[in-house]
């Protein structure tokens with residue numbers, strides 16, 4: 341791939357999704373684009389890029405963008421965010437929303453669904469405390485392919501063994517051939533939608549809890565700031581934000597401040 | 613250092629598990645079937661037991677039931693590690709007092725995840 345083609349493609353990618361490619365990612369770009377080219381009946385990456393330059397076909401650009409996303413995820417990733425959710429955040433929400441008896445959660449980079457489904461199972465485990473409550477979990481992602489997998493709620497043996505306690509596996513999954521399927525009672529709790537984090541999240545509604553984990557790492561400082569500011573606008577004043585282990589608001593956005601004692605959890609500055 | 617007894621009739625599996633557990637800072641011992649493991653446990657109880665199901669002489673399930681009857685036998689954390697990967701086996705294991713369940717094939721990532729879940733790491 342020529343340096344010129346690399347630059348052209350990474351620019352499109354950044355503009356479309358915020359994903360930043362440094363030049364040492366040339367190999368990654370090539371290896372991910374080749375299947376896209378093949379799928380289009382195009383022989384080489386050079387021809388694929390030429391085709392994009394010529395036609396600017398949005399559908400093709402979407403395919404290229406999707407091919408460049410990293411979708412790795414697992415159930416109860418890093419454990420502690422989910423412990424914090426169950427032991428600290430959820431009890432507080434139940435207290436603060438006792439009169440309206442409802443709350444909303446947004447997983448802003450839901451990938452194949454493990455994160456929102458982990459939250460759904462965590463909530464179901466507390467079901468006794470939640471009778472009469474209404475809660476919504478919205479999972480969004482930029483990749484249509486990965487959203488389709490998330491909606492299906494079907495996972496391999498390898499996927500269900502990374503992070504999921506066996507007690508929950510037995511309780512909330514059914515085995516079908518070699519695949520593990522989430523039971524409808526869990527699946528129905530999560531609503532998956534396409535959403536690009538570069539857009540205005542306003543239309544998604546208002547949220548009390550936001551998980552935006554392991555996606556900001558792929559963006560540059562400016563994009564991180566813009567995304568975080570956007571998220572802050574659709575959070576309720578006392579809402580909380582969970583970021584990934586390698587992510588922070590520090591030096592990126594003034595809208596959030598760390599909550600002492602809760603690693604990776606942030607509250608809104610405007611909440612005082 | 614925490615201790616783990618690896619119970620499996622396959623020498624290869626024992627070796628793979630031993631390597632992974634040493635990297636996770638466990639001291640390990642090995643038994644080739646349930647009877648062997650039970651004798652070991654009557655002398656001293658490890659912190660954790662990584663347990664195969666299908667073994668000659670005494671299988672993993674028989675061992676688990678016998679272990680839990682020993683004085684302090686409820687203490688070791690028992691993690692099944694077996695090719696049995698159907699719901700019935702997994703359910704029976706958990707109901708019979710196993711703490712976690714690993715379906716073979718496994719790798720260091722899965723071992724680490726499961727040992728973390730049960731609080732051993």
Ligand SMILES: C[S@@+](CC[C@H](N)C(=O)[O-])C[C@H]1O[C@@H](n2cnc3c(N)ncnc32)[C@H](O)[C@@H]1O
Pocket residue numbers: 356357358359409410411412413414417448449450451452455480481482483486535536537538552553554555584
């Ligand atoms: C590594 S996964 C993180 C999954 C999950 N949050 C976790 O922590 O396990 C990152 C996800 O972000 C999505 N993504 C990348 N850029 C995006 C954007 N601009 N808008 C929405 N989602 C995006 C990718 O498609 C991918 O599924």
